[in-house]
Amino acid sequence: xxxxxxxxxxxxxxxxxxxxxxxxxxxxxxxxxxxxxxxxxxxxxxxxxxxxxxxxxxxxxxxxxxxxxxxxxxxxxxxxxxxxxxxxxxxxxxxxxxxxxxxxxxxxxxxxxxxxxxxxxxxxxxxxxxxxxxxxxxxxxxxxxxxxxxxxxxxxxxxxxxxxxxxxxxxxxxxxxxxxxxxxxxxxxxxxxxxxxxxxxxxxxxxxxxxxxxxxxxxxxxxxxxxxxxxxxxxxxxxxxxxxxxxxxxxxxxxxxxxxxxxxxxxxxxxxxxx
Amino acid sequence: xxxxxxxxxxxxxxxxxxxxxxxxxxxxxxxxxxxxxxxxxxxxxxxxxxxxxxxxxxxxxxxxxxxxxxxxxxxxxxxxxxxxxxxxxxxxxxxxxxxxxxxxxxxxxxxxxxxxxxxxxxxxxxxxxxxxxxxxxxxxxxxxxxxxxxxxxxxxxxxxxxxxxxxxxxxxxxxxxxxxxxxxxxxxxxxxxxxxxxxxxxxxxxxxxxxxxxxxxxxxxxxxxxxxxxxxxxxxxxxxxxxxxxxxxxxxxxxxxxxxxxxxxxxxxxxxxxx
Numbered sequence: 298x299x300x301x302x303x304x305x306x307x308x309x310x311x312x313x314x315x316x317x318x319x320x321x322x323x324x325x326x327x328x329x330x331x332x333x334x335x336x337x338x339x340x341x342x343x344x345x346x347x348x349x350x351x352x353x354x355x356x357x358x359x360x361x362x363x364x365x366x367x368x369x370x371x372x373x374x375x376x377x378x379x380x381x382x383x384x385x386x387x388x389x390x391x392x393x394x395x396x397x398x399x400x401x402x403x404x405x406x407x408x409x410x411x412x413x414x415x416x417x418x419x420x421x422x423x424x425x426x427x428x429x430x431x432x433x434x435x436x437x438x439x440x441x442x443x444x445x446x447x448x449x450x451x452x453x454x455x456x457x458x459x460x461x462x463x464x465x466x467x468x469x470x471x472x473x474x475x476x477x478x479x480x481x482x483x484x485x486x487x488x489x490x491x492x493x494x495x496x497x498x499x500x501x502x503x504x505x506x507x508x509x510x511x512x513x514x515x516x517x518x519x520x521x522x523x524x525x526x527x528x529x530x531x532x533x534x535x536x537x538x539x540x541x542x543x544x545x546x547x548x549x550x551x552x553x554x555x556x557x558x559x560x561x562x563x564x565x566x567x568x569x570x571x572x
Numbered sequence: 573x574x575x576x577x578x579x580x581x582x583x584x585x586x587x588x589x590x591x592x593x594x595x596x597x598x599x600x601x602x603x604x605x606x607x608x609x610x611x612x613x614x615x616x617x618x619x620x621x622x623x624x625x626x627x628x629x630x631x632x633x634x635x636x637x638x639x640x641x642x643x644x645x646x647x648x649x650x651x652x653x654x655x656x657x658x659x660x661x662x663x664x665x666x667x668x669x670x671x672x673x674x675x676x677x678x679x680x681x682x683x684x685x686x687x688x689x690x691x692x693x694x695x696x697x698x699x700x701x702x703x704x705x706x707x708x709x710x711x712x713x714x715x716x717x718x719x720x721x722x723x724x725x726x727x728x729x730x731x732x733x734x735x736x737x738x739x740x741x742x743x744x745x746x747x748x749x750x751x752x753x754x755x756x757x758x759x760x761x762x763x764x765x766x767x768x769x770x771x772x773x774x775x776x777x778x779x780x781x782x783x784x785x786x787x788x789x790x791x792x793x794x795x796x797x798x799x800x801x802x803x804x805x806x807x808x809x810x811x812x813x814x815x816x817x818x819x820x821x822x823x824x825x826x827x828x829x830x831x832x833x834x835x836x837x838x839x840x841x842x843x844x845x846x847x
Contacts, residue, residue, distance in 0.1 A: 401777055401793035405750065438713040440750035441777045441793045447750050475680065475715035475722050502676055502716045507782060518676035518716045 300569055301562050302327030302355045302536035304496075305334035308555060309547050313338050317350040319552070323559055327353040327536040330388060332381065344388040355392075355536045356431065356467075356494055357385035362398035363415030364408035364445065371411055374398070375418045382419065386426035392493055393423075394431045394467050399445040408445035413455065416464060423463040431467035431493045432456060438507055449473045449482040456491040468528060469496035469540065471511060474519040480527050487531025495528050496540045497521055497565075509544040514561040522565055537566070575844055576837050577602030577630045577811035579771075580609035583830060584822050588613050592625040594827070598834055602811035604631040605663060607656065619663040630667075630811045631706065631742075631769055632660035637673035638690030639683035639720065646686055649673070650693045657694065661701035667768055668698075669706045669742050674720040683720035688730065691739060698738040706742035706768045707731060713782055724748045724757040731766040743803060744771035744815065746786060749794040755802050762806025770803050771815045772796055772840075784819040789836040797840055812841070 303325055305316050313334045320328060328347070335343035335357075347354050360378040365371045378393075385393045397412045399405065416430060423430050434452040435444035446452050452466045466486050473479060486492045499517030504510050514521050525537065539558055546554045578600055580591050588609045595603060603622070610618040610632075622629050635653040640646045653668075660668045672687045674680065691705060698705050709727040710719035721727050727741045741761050748754060761767045774792030779785050789796050800812065814833055821829045 404795060404798075436712060437750040438711065438779075438782075441775055441779075448752065451752055475712040477723065477726055500716055504713075504716075504782060507713070507779060520679060523679075 298324045298559070298562065298569065299326050300535070300537050300566070301325050301559075302329055302353070302538040303558065304329040304331060304358065304538055304540040306331045306358070307539055307541045307558070308551050310551055313343055314346055317346055317352060319555055321350055321352060323555055325352070325559070327355045327538070329356040329358055329394075329538050329540070330354065330390060331358045332384065335384065335388060340384050340387045347388055353536065354388060354390045355538060357381065357388065357390035357393050357428075359394045359396045359433075360430075361395035361444075364398045364400040364403070364411040366400055366402045371415065375415055378415070378419050379422050382422045382426050382428050385428040390428065392429040392431045392465075394433050394494065396433055396435060397444045397446050399440055399442055401441050405440065405445045412445060413458070416455070416459065420459070420461060420463060429462070429493055430464050432464065433467040433469060434472055436472040448476055449479065449486065450476070453482060453485050453489070453491065456486070457489055462490070465491040465493035467494035467496060468492060470519050470521055470524050471496070471498050471500060474500065474524065479524070483524070483527045483531050487528070487533060492528065492531055492533045494538060495525070495533055495535065496538045497525070498539065498541045506544065509542045511541045511543055513541060513557055514539075514565050525566070537562075573599045573834070573837065573844065574601050575810070575812050575841070576600050576834070577604055577628070577813040578833065579604040579606060579633065579813060579815040581606045581633070582814055582816045582833070583826050585826055588618055589621055592621055592627060594830055596625055596627060598830055600627070600834070602628040602630045602813070604633055604669075604813050604815070605629065605665060606633045607659065610659065610663060615659050615662045622663055628811065629663060629665045630813060632656065632663065632665035632668050632703075634669045634671045634708075635705075636670035636719070639673045639675040639678070639686040641675055641677050646690065650690055653690070653694050654697050657697045657701050657703050660703040665703065667704040667706045669708050669769065671708055671710060672719045672721050674715055674717055676716050680715065680720045687720060688733070691730070691734065695734070695736060695738060704737070704768055705739050707739070708742040708744060709747055711747040723751050724754065724761065725751070728757060728760050728764070728766065731761070732764055737765070740766040740768035742769035742771060743767060745794050745796055745799050746771070746773050746775060749775065749799065754799070758799070758802045758806050762803070762808060767803065767806055767808045768810075769813060770800070770808055770810065771813045772800070773814065773816045781819065784817045786816045786818055788816060788832055789814075789840050800841070812837075
């Protein structure tokens with residue numbers, strides 16, 4: 298399971314120390330840290346725990362939310378993102394994932410312009426900290442308040458606009474599995490050196506809640522193996538990050554849940570197990 | 573309100589006779605009939621009620637659901653759609669709206685092929701009945717089971733593939749408001765004579781239910797006026813159809829709800845009122 302990473306939010310009830318111990322004992326090799334988990338113990342302590350764990354720190358989540366109707370809101374967002382870049386550097390995370398934001402009182406075009414300006418403002422700090430900014434396109438059902446970047450095609454446009462080693466894309470199967478021309482967009486992302494991260498989970502049928510009802514791989518209809526193959530063929534060799542928001546699983550036994558994740562991962566990536 | 577049409581499903585608790593009376597008294601000039609409303613009184617009786625009402629019959633809803641894992645399911649869907657084309661002709665509806673379907677056990681590409689074949693099989697009957705087939709692209713959040721056609725761009729591709737006066741597109745703001753390049757796709761749809769229908773409602777923030785929590789125009793974040801302007805500029809002069817699925821409104825007083833719809837419509841289209 299040398300490519301299996303889990304996001305701390307996936308097992309939200311566990312604090313960072315518990316998550317690290319459980320993941321490591323289960324053979325998980327990577328961890329993506331959400332800000333709430335790091336801040337709960339303090340950034341410095343989080344950094345020490347992570348270094349001691351031996352797990353690879355894959356990413357820090359999640360900055361962004363650049364668009365706001367008022368200038369003051371946009372400035373505040375940029376400051377908050379700079380702070381997150383510093384926190385990412387402090388825990389030695391190589392990238393900060395961006396949920397770019399969307400402000401419903403203005404057009405999506407305006408929100409996209411503000412996202413562009415936001416990322417631009419962060420670039421010097423990203424470079425200084427050696428922390429890449431990973432633009433995560435979000436499913437169109439989040440276009441109202443979470444992100445005005447709703448396809449891999451558009452995320453590619455953005456990353457190519459910056460054409461910087463410090464700006465790339467985080468591909469999450471949940472958000473883009475439906476996208477026409479997906480394979481071509483993944484190839485494009487990889488060949489431009491923009492494919493920085495790969496997130497997996499599943500789309501349940503039905504989905505009871507738009508935010509907190511993601512499924513474990515195999516519980517839904519996303520062709521995860523096919524997309525994973527395209528991602529690998531596009532040159533990506535990093536961790537496959539399990540990012541699941543699930544009220545149902547959060548309310549259950551976390552050890553059982555972690556077991557299910559690992560079993561599902563092994564089912565989806567048998568070759569990695571054989572190797 | 574010479575361009576205001578309401579879908580019977582919008583005021584689901586009312587039977588067809590009640591809906592016709594209430595709509596007419598409120599000055600609504602068009603109606604789109606859902607199969608459940610028509611079948612509840614019988615197709616012939618529905619036809620008589622509609623003719624007597626003086627309202628324009630804008631469309632019949634909804635056919636489609638072509639993709640199935642098994643051949644038998646696909647054949648059954650085509651037969652059902654032929655029956656709906658006959659029902660549409662019987663009530664003198666000029667078009668049948670298609671929610672094209674998606675089968676989660678197969679790829680979206682396969683579902684799209686099956687949709688193409690399904691529409692192809694219906695074309696002779698559509699022409700014979702003089703009932704157009706309106707492909708409605710559905711929001712990507714319905715890609716799992718309701719439609720593998722998830723953007724106006726793709727619906728345009730399909731309509732242009734058939735290049736027939738009996739195949740076009742139904743544009744619903746709820747499904748495509750987030751789409752990059754939306755204006756260009758609307759222009760393209762109109763200039764190819766494919767813009768057959770225009771549906772309005774709003775995207776609530778937050779949306780509590782993926783299917784049954786649509787808002788009245790003004791309750792959400794969709795730039796309805798801007799999209800309507802694009803649609804008109806693309807040459808569309810037909811009815812604006814209010815299609816709202818809302819558990820909340822269905823549970824309330826339907827007269828008050830209809831009043832709210834009409835007030836919202838007047839607010840959004842003041843020029844029509846002045847004219």
